Amino acid sequence: MPILGRILRDRGIVTERQLQEAIQHQVLYGGRLGTSLHELGFITEEKLQEALAKAHGVAAMAVDLREVSPETVALIPRAMAAKHKVFPYQLRGKTLFLMMVDPSDHGALASVGFTLGYIVRPLVVPEFRMIQLLRDYYGIDERWRYNDTHRPLALPAEAPDVHTAAARIDEAGTRDEVVESLMALCRHFFRRVLFFIVREPWVVGWTGAGEGTDRDLAQQLRFPLDEPSVFQTVTRDKTMFIGRLGADEQNRRLLDVLGKRATTNAAVFPVVVKGRVVNLVYADNGATGNVKPTLGELLVLIQRVPRAYLRIIRRRVAEARKAVEDTAVEAEGKESG
Incomplete structure (x- = not known):
């Protein structure tokens, strides 16, 4: 919301740099700008509520x-x-x-x-x-x-081939468009795929596709990063994993939900933005299938995802800056008139 950004900046509650960091946070983790500012510790709830009341033109009321x-x-x-x-x-x-x-x-x-x-x-x-x-x-x-508050009303149908899916990552204008394009890309290499958002201390299931897998199943999943699991390993090491998941409790939970045999393998790879793992992708070839070890092409194409996130962040920051400036010019015009 450009008006909220302007109010907070004009009142000296947040700086331009903090607004930019909050926009980056919002692109990666969804939600509203105020939520990102608060989670980053840049604003108190009281100050945010006052600014939101002014931005929306409603009375502020202390909530008890x-x-x-x-x-x-x-x-x-x-x-x-x-x-x-x-x-x-x-x-x-x-x-x-x-x-x-x-x-x-x-x-x-x-x-x-x-x-x-x-x-x-x-x-x-x-x-x-x-x-x-x-x-x-x-x-x-x-x-x-x-939730991606910038998500378009409709997303395109699943890409028919690898190159189309990869191209859509480059063209994406929102996080959800990136995610859907990434899921489509992975579906050309695996029978089922799960996408997770990493918000320490949790890995949170967001969407899924493929054999017996969908968004509803994915959103039942949540794994702690302070307990041993393939998710903990990949997040810590920031490298791809291919193999059997092992006997740790959290790995067994995942295998049970997916009905996957422990003797078969799977792949988990990270999406890293500015040195931080922000997403994890789990993929396999079904309950009884094994993942092929030759995934070089996919690993190259997946590098488009963090680049797409950074491009969206830069564009969103520029749009927000322009919107704040335009709003300020409009306000000055009304005052002088």
Whole structure:
């Protein structure tokens, strides 16, 4: 959000360098800009909420979770809360004070107001706080924190060949486009593939494709990096692994979920950006198949992924800088007029 960036910079809350680091973080790990700024330690929740309120043009209100009642929470069904990323904070007469990540989402406001029959007053809260609220009160998985907020409405069909998939990595404009192109590329070398996001101390399943594997299965997976596993080894050494996974508990968990024989092999390779492992890709040739040891072509093509991430980061930083400058010029014009 360019307005948020400008507000934070103009108030001296964050620096231009911190904004750039937050954009890099956002490209790699998804979520909103404010979430990245907070996770990086650049801003407090209070300062972020004040800036978000100003950016959205809504009143800022201090949130006291002691005022949340089970009766008010029960007003909004779990499915509606998950779909619109909203949380019912208080009910005063016929007015429902609704916490939202995006108060400008008029569709969500209309849906809640029409369904419940209340006057809805929106209150903005940071994304990371909404994640916590939906998890604690509705049991909604917090993995949506990694959603790519720049994801296009529709992604192209799976690439028909290796060269098309590789070319799409180079052309990708968002993280999810990079990921989908990488998955398509790997599917030309393996029967099934799982893509993981590395956020220490966890490796979090994000998407999957191939024999008996899909996004839903992938998102059931989460492995700790502080316990022995193939994921720990690859993340630590930043090198590709090909072989049998071994008898460690976390490896056995993965084999059990995939129904894979322990006597067959698999491959796990890292995506490294600026010296940091940000993604892991697990691949095999099915429950009983073995991976071929000759993967030189794939290893070369996969190097396009970190280059694509860096290109997207540079473009996003440039766009954000221009948007902030344009907004400032527009504001100055209104003031002088």
